Amino acid sequence: DQQVKQNSPSLSVQEGRISILNCDYTNSMFDYFLWYKKYPAEGPTFLISISSIKDKNEDGRFTVFLNKSAKHLSLHIVPSQPGDSAVYFCAALLNNAGNMLTFGGGTRLMVKP
Amino acid sequence: DVKVTQSSRYLVKRTGEKVFLECVQDMDHENMFWYRQDPGLGLRLIYFSYDVKMKEKGDIPEGYSVSREKKERFSLILESASTNQTSMYLCASSLGTGGNLYQPQHFGDGTRLSIL
Numbered sequence: 001d002q003q004v005k006q007n008s009p010s011l012s013v014q015e016g017r018i019s020i021l022n023c024d025y026t027n028s029m030f031d032y033f034l035w036y037k038k039y040p041a042e043g044p045t046f047l048i049s050i051s052s053i054k055d056k057n058e059d060g061r062f063t064v065f066l067n068k069s070a071k072h073l074s075l076h077i078v079p080s081q082p083g084d085s086a087v088y089f090c091a092a093l094l095n096n097a098g099n100m101l102t103f104g105g106g107t108r109l110m111v112k113p
Numbered sequence: 114d115v116k117v118t119q120s121s122r123y124l125v126k127r128t129g130e131k132v133f134l135e136c137v138q139d140m141d142h143e144n145m146f147w148y149r150q151d152p153g154l155g156l157r158l159i160y161f162s163y164d165v166k167m168k169e170k171g172d173i174p175e176g177y178s179v180s181r182e183k184k185e186r187f188s189l190i191l192e193s194a195s196t197n198q199t200s201m202y203l204c205a206s207s208l209g210t211g212g213n214l215y216q217p218q219h220f221g222d223g224t225r226l227s228i229l
Contacts, residue, residue: 100161
């Protein structure tokens, strides 16, 4: 039973438009949520995180929104660029579980020039 | 920059073989992790270690073991490889958590393992 789910396996967006990647979770005890980005033949790289006590965190073109009542978070990329084409993984952390992350299945984003 | 190095990018082994996957990090991180990545399932944690000679089971430890004799090195062992262990294996490391401060995990580039 997956505790973190990304229901869209792929997303295609035009360059310059907004990309919205979604993630749902079931465990209300998660303390942190993170997004990782993965290019082919490379390991995932950390992109942005949000604490469960916040509802928004912004870093340049990337913004993560957290809706705790809906157990939902989303990553917004504005404006999208072709270099953003990658697989994006949502992950969640329980503080009392050390540094263990629970990952979603990933969403492949394709940004068309 | 943190460097996590996995010894092989591609590996082909036969069913029943004992397989060793090696991972080395150069940032003196306390925590090290082994994941496998399969389509649609994301990354699933196999084992992790928060100190030398310490190990903890992750979500899918069956068929695997690990070894951490030195802080910088974390080895994943497939005791008797089977075809369902064909996958992408990813190693990661991170600083030990200090209070509530989250420390991001840094990943290696992965080893694509095929068991024939």
